[in-house]
Amino acid sequence: MWGLVRVLLAWLGGWGCMGHLAAPARAWAGSRGGPRPGLLRTRRSWVWNQFFVIEEYAGPEPVLIGKLHSDVDRGEGRTKYLLTGEGAGTVFVIDEATGNIHVTKRLDREEKAQYVLLAQAVDRASDRPLEPPSEFIIKVQDINDNPPIFPLGPYHATVPEMSNVGTSVIQVTAHDADDPSYGNSAKLVYTVLDGLPFFSVDPQTGVVRTAIPNMDRETQEEFLVVIQAKDMGGHMGGLSGSTTVTVTLSDVNDNPPKFPQSLYQFSVVETAGPGTLVGRLRAQDPDLGDNALMAYSILDREGSEAFSISIDSQGQDGLLTVHKALDFETRRSYSFHVEATNTLIDPAYLRRGPFKDVASVRVAVQDAPEPPAFTQASYHLAVPENKAPGTLVGQVSALDLDSPASPIRYSILPYSDLERCFSIEPEDGTIRTAVPLDREARVWHNLTVLATELDSSAQASRVQVAVQTLDENDNAPQLAEPYDTFVCDSAAPGQLIQVIQALDRDEVGNSSRVSLQGPLGPDANFTVQDNRDGSASLLLPSHPAPPRQAPYIVPIELWDWGQPALSSTATVTVSVCRCRVDGSVASCRPEAQLSPAGLSTGALLAIVTCVGTLLALVVLFVALRQQKQEALMALEEEDVRENIITYDDEGGGEEDTEAFDITALQNPDGAAPPAPDPRARPMRESEPAASQGESSSPDVAASLELCPAGQRWEVSSTLLTSSCREEFSA
Ligand SMILES: *[C@@H]1O[C@H](CO)[C@@H](O)[C@H](O)[C@H]1NC(C)=O
Ligand SMILES: *[C@@H]1O[C@H](CO)[C@@H](O)[C@H](O)[C@H]1NC(C)=O
Ligand SMILES: *[C@@H]1O[C@H](CO)[C@@H](O)[C@H](O)[C@H]1NC(C)=O
Ligand SMILES: [Ca+2]
Secondary structure: OOOOOEEEOOOOOOOOOHHHHHHHHHHHHHOOOOOOHHHHHHHHOOOOOEEEEEOOOOOOOOEEEEEEEOOOOOOOOOEEEEEEEOOEOOOEEEOOOOOEEEEOOOOOOOOOOEEEEEEEEEEOOOOOEOOOOEEEEEEEEOOOOOOOEOOOOOEEEEEEOOOOOOOEEEEOOOEOOOOOOOOOOOOOEEEEEEOOOOEEEOOOOOEEEEOOOOOOOOOOOEEEEEEEEEOHHHOOOOOEEEEEEEEEEEOOOOOOOEOOOOEEEEEEEOOOOOOOEEEEEEOEOOOOHHHHOEEEEEOOHHHHHHEEEEEOOOOOEEEEEEOOOOOOOOOOEEEEEEEEEEOOOOHHHHHHOOOEEEEEEEEEEEOOOOOOEEOOOEEEEEEEOOOOOOOEEEEOOEEOOOOOOOOEEEEEOHHHHOOOOEEEOOOOOEEEEOOOOOOOOOOEEEEEEEEEEOOOOOOEEEEEEEEEEEOOOOOOOEEOOOOEEEEEOOOOOOOEEEEEEEEOOOOOOHHHOEEEEOOOOOOOOOEEEEOOOOEEEEEOOOOOOOOOOOOEEEEEEEEEOOOOOOEEEEEEEEEEEEEOOOOOEEEOOOHHHOOOOOOOHHHHHHHHHHHHHHHHHHHHHHHHHHHHHHHHHOOOOOOOHHHOOOOOOOOOHHHOOOOOOOHHHHOOOOOOOOOOOHHHOOOOOOOOOOHHHHOOOOOOOOOOOOOOOOEEEEEOOOOOOEEEEEHHHO
C-alpha cells in the first residue's frame, strides 16, 4: 500500500511562490511521526496534491520543481517512480530512482495555467504497484509578463470649448492578460503621458476629463492626449501600455462679431434704382457655423430711409442696397451707422459680449445725366367744348435737372392725338385746341407730351396729359323716338295713352334735365303731364275721347334747364279708334266712312260731281272722235291737230302741288301755320327767347282744311304728312 505520496519541494528559496507552499509543507511535516495504515485515509484527504512552477523560468539545465517520495521507499533502490498525464515525459520528466521532477522548458500561464499528472510508485523488480496511483496538479505560477493594452484605441472625442474643469471627455479602458486574481500583474493605473495640463485621467476608471478652464477653440482646436496604463498598481517594474485620444474642441459662440474697419466708404450713381447693390460689409466672427451668423441693421433713420441692408445667402455679409431713389441734386452723400449682431447668442457667454459691433458707413452719390423732369407726374387739364381753335387748354413744364437753365422742347406724341385736336408750343409747353371740341363725341383726350433737352436729344421724358372736355348746353332736348299711338274711343276720361320719353345728349345735370308740356286749355283734346324725370304721360282729359277722325297731332314743347336753356317742339300722333271688347283695335278710320247709309252731304256732293265730270269727259271724247273721223274723210283738207285737246292727267296726289299747296304742311313758317292758342303757351320764367326760332320742326302740327271737291283726306303711314287725294284714286 502507498503510505503517502510526498511531494518535496527540493528547493524553493527565493521563489515568489514560497508563501503558498508553506502550508502544505507544514501539514506534510506534521504527518511525519509514524504513519500507520489506520491513519492513511486521514492523510490522503490532505490537500497538498498540487504544487507550483513559476512560468517563464528556464535555466541551463532542466529545473527541479519537486520530488515524489513513498514511505514504502526505504532507500534500497527497489522503488521506481512513474509519472503519467499531461506533459509527462515531455514537459515534466521524473528521475525513476529519486522521484525528482524536472521541468524541461519554459511554461506560459497565459498558454496553459495547470497540468494534471498521475504519480505511481512500483516495485522495480516486479513492476507491482507499491502504492495506488495518486493524482496531483502542477499549477503554473503567474508572473507579470503581459503589458496592459488598449483594444479600442486610438480614441477620438469631442468636448465643447470653454467647458468647466472636470468635464468628462471620454473613458479609456486597457486590458492586462495576466492573472487578475493573483498579485498585481493585472492591477492597472492610468496616467496622462502627454496632454497636460489640459486633460487629466482618473487613475482607476480611465475617465479623461478637462483639467483647465477656458480652453479656446479659436486658439487650439485639436489636442493629442496620450494615456498610459501601468500594471503592478503603477509601481516600479510594472509593464505599461499607452493609447492616444484625439480631443477636438467644438465651437460655442464665445466671440462677438467685429468690423475690421471702423469706416466703410461707398459710392453710387444717382440713377441706381431701388435694390441696386451699393457695397458689402462683413463683420468678422472667429466662431463657426451658426455661431457666426450675423444680422445687420442701419441705426440712423436718414440712412435707413435711403438704404437698406440685408444678409447674403451665406449669412455672413451685409449687402447694402438702395432703398429709395437717390438724387444727386438734392443730396450728395449719406453717413450712417451699421450694426452687426450675432443672431444666436448663448446666454452662458454673455459676459464675453456684447455680441455686436458698429461701423460707420459713408455713401457718396454720383451725378448722372438725367432726362428732363416734369413739374407733375401727370397733368389734368380741362377746356370747354365748342371753343374756337387756339383756345388755351393749359401748360406743361419740365426742367433739366443737370443744368436748370438749359432749354427744353415740347411735343405731343402723334399717336396720342390722332385727330390732331391739340397743338403745343415747343418752347414753353402751352397746349391749345386745334379744332372745336365736342363733348358729346369725346370727353377725354389723353395726350402724351414729350420733353427733350435741346442740348442732348437723347435725354427725353414723357408725361400723360389728360384733357377733359367740359360740357356746354349745346343739345336741345328731343323725343327719344317718334310716337304714333292710339286710344279707344270708349276709353274713360283721364286714361293714360302713352308715356313719352325725352332725350338730351348734354352732360347729366341741369343741361340734360328736360321738362315737357302739351296743349293747355279746357277744350284741349289731350293733356300732357310732365313726370319730372325726363318723361311725360299723354292722357285723355277729363272729358271722353274726341270723335274718330283723321289722327290728331299733339304738339309737345320740350326744354332743358341748362344755362342758357334750349328748347324744341315735337309732335305725337294719336288715332282715336273703335275697339273690341277685349281692347284690340277694330277700326281707326274716320266715322263717316263706316256707315254707307250715312254719307255726309259733302261726300254725296263729291260723288255726284265726280260722276258728272266723268260723264262730261265721255261725251267730250265721243264728240272728238266723231269730229276726227269727219276730218279724215274730208281727205286732210285742213290740219285739225292744233285743235285736239288732251285731257288725260289724273289727280296728282302728294306731287300734285297745283291741286293743293303741300308746302303749307311741310313748312309751317312759310305757310302761316295756325297760330297756337296764346293761352296754351307754357308759363315759364326762364323761357328762352330763341325757342320760337329753334323750335321750328318739320313735324309741327298742321291744321286740317277741307279738301277741294272730289278729293278726300289721305294720311300717310308715317302720320306726319297728310294730304288731299282724288276720291277714286284710293
Ligand atoms: C384718360 O384719363 C382720364 C383721367 O386720368 C381717365 O379717367 C380716362 O379713363 C383716360 N382715358 C383713356 C382712354 O385712357
Ligand atoms: C340746377 O338748377 C337748379 C335750379 O335752377 C339750381 O338750384 C341748381 O344749382 C342747378 N344745379 C347745377 C349743378 O347747376
Ligand atoms: C279737338 O278736336 C276737335 C274735333 O276734331 C277740333 O275741332 C278741336 O279744335 C280740337 N281741339 C283742340 C284744342 O285742338
Ligand atoms: Ca468659439
